[in-house]
Amino acid sequence: MLDHAEKLKDDVDTFVHEIAGTEKDREKHSKLQDLQLTDEEWTRVSMLLGLLAKAEYAQQSFSSDCGPATHLALPALEALHKAWHT
Numbered sequence: 001m002l003d004h005a006e007k008l009k010d011d012v013d014t015f016v017h018e019i020a021g022t023e024k025d026r027e028k029h030s031k032l033q034d035l036q037l038t039d040e041e042w043t044r045v046s047m048l049l050g051l052l053a054k055a056e057y058a059q060q061s062f063s064s065d066c067g068p069a070t071h072l073a074l075p076a077l078e079a080l081h082k083a084w085h086t
Contacts, residue, residue, distance in 0.1 A: 006045050013037070054083045
């Protein structure tokens, strides 16, 4: 879901801006404006998605419908650890 939000970030920004603009109550308006992500926050979303993609790849490396694959778990987790620390 987060990846869809990133792909539609301009639309998400527009939606939050427009819904905040229609709110007449100052407190609610302020809270809605606080939901607007900054460029730095969108960069963090992108970084998080990169980390999650590496974790998904590692998990898929030792998942199998065809037979035992637990022997692949340690190498996959070691690769994930290395990727996250570089």
